[in-house]
Amino acid sequence: MTTTHADTRRTADFAAVKGLAAGDMQRVDALIRTRLSSDVVLINQIADHIIASGGKRLRPMLHVLAANAAGYQGDQHIKLAAVIEFIHTSTLLHDDVVDESDLRRGRKTANALWGNAASVLVGDFLYSRSFQLMVELDDMRIMRILADTTNTIAEGEVLQLLNIGNADVDEAAYLAVIERKTAVLFAAATELGGLLGGLPEDQVAALRRYGMELGYAFQIADDLLDYVSDADTLGKNIGDDLAEGKPTLPLIYALQNADEEQKRSLRHAIEHGGLDSLDRIIAAIRDSGALERTHERAVFHADAARDALRSLPDSPWREAMATLADYSVQRSF
Numbered sequence: 001m002t003t004t005h006a007d008t009r010r011t012a013d014f015a016a017v018k019g020l021a022a023g024d025m026q027r028v029d030a031l032i033r034t035r036l037s038s039d040v041v042l043i044n045q046i047a048d049h050i051i052a053s054g055g056k057r058l059r060p061m062l063h064v065l066a067a068n069a070a071g072y073q074g075d076q077h078i079k080l081a082a083v084i085e086f087i088h089t090s091t092l093l094h095d096d097v098v099d100e101s102d103l104r105r106g107r108k109t110a111n112a113l114w115g116n117a118a119s120v121l122v123g124d125f126l127y128s129r130s131f132q133l134m135v136e137l138d139d140m141r142i143m144r145i146l147a148d149t150t151n152t153i154a155e156g157e158v159l160q161l162l163n164i165g166n167a168d169v170d171e172a173a174y175l176a177v178i179e180r181k182t183a184v185l186f187a188a189a190t191e192l193g194g195l196l197g198g199l200p201e202d203q204v205a206a207l208r209r210y211g212m213e214l215g216y217a218f219q220i221a222d223d224l225l226d227y228v229s230d231a232d233t234l235g236k237n238i239g240d241d242l243a244e245g246k247p248t249l250p251l252i253y254a255l256q257n258a259d260e261e262q263k264r265s266l267r268h269a270i271e272h273g274g275l276d277s278l279d280r281i282i283a284a285i286r287d288s289g290a291l292e293r294t295h296e297r298a299v300f301h302a303d304a305a306r307d308a309l310r311s312l313p314d315s316p317w318r319e320a321m322a323t324l325a326d327y328s329v330q331r332s333f
Contacts, residue, residue: 013323025081028060031082046093059185060084062190063081067197068317069313084189087127090123092104093119094123153181156178156181163177164246175216179216183213187209188211190207209308214301216301217299218328226250227291251270254290255267257288302325302329309322
């Protein structure tokens, strides 16, 4: 994949956001390393693998940015950011087992290296560790938001499982899954930043709305990347969602616009999984205009995320959050 001037600019923009949050994120990373430590050797091995696998730490960084945009001056946002990352990482461990994934961020998954049982149990360890940290904050509002969020994420996992292999999943059903699986944790991260900063209710609600819309944009763009990217740029192989029988938005839109023969191929691919006809399926998706339409939907949510920030005081932190809204969708086209 050729690097363009736009790619370079996007990388620079994201680097600037990371630079702004770097001081706090170093403290978050240090806390994560400390709190992942266990007397059980296998937990440490898998935890070290997770840390080494990198990732953008986007969700905890969103919390740090939101807390600073809200004018928060204390230290609780560091612990909360670690909580958010533990919740996210535990869902990844469970996801990879459910999806039978061998690759994440270009590296072998924990389940590929240590097996499904170890991955599930260490995922449970991370969930419980996140709640230990949460209780230390001793704030019922925070605990209620995070408890509701983790429960909603679990609902999203089950909803997605029910949708696998179902070629009749529509856009509304797809959005219901990504709201629960992805967007709610983004929303919790940003809402909690506003709560810590003591913002008025309307501004806290605006931060939650920003996170929710950003989560939609990010996941829709991520699902688009499954058909326009590769293992080097995305960290997984093109067509992985199709191989798992996941009816994501590009497939849903393609089914709406494809001719009858293409529809039969698309439905068969969703219902049976596998990549036997991947080239033909991708051609059908591209011919239908589904990729452009999916990108437009992601941009719609990114724009809504930017709009939600307008009620917040102007600051470099607010601008960084706006930049992330742009970045979330510019990765894909």
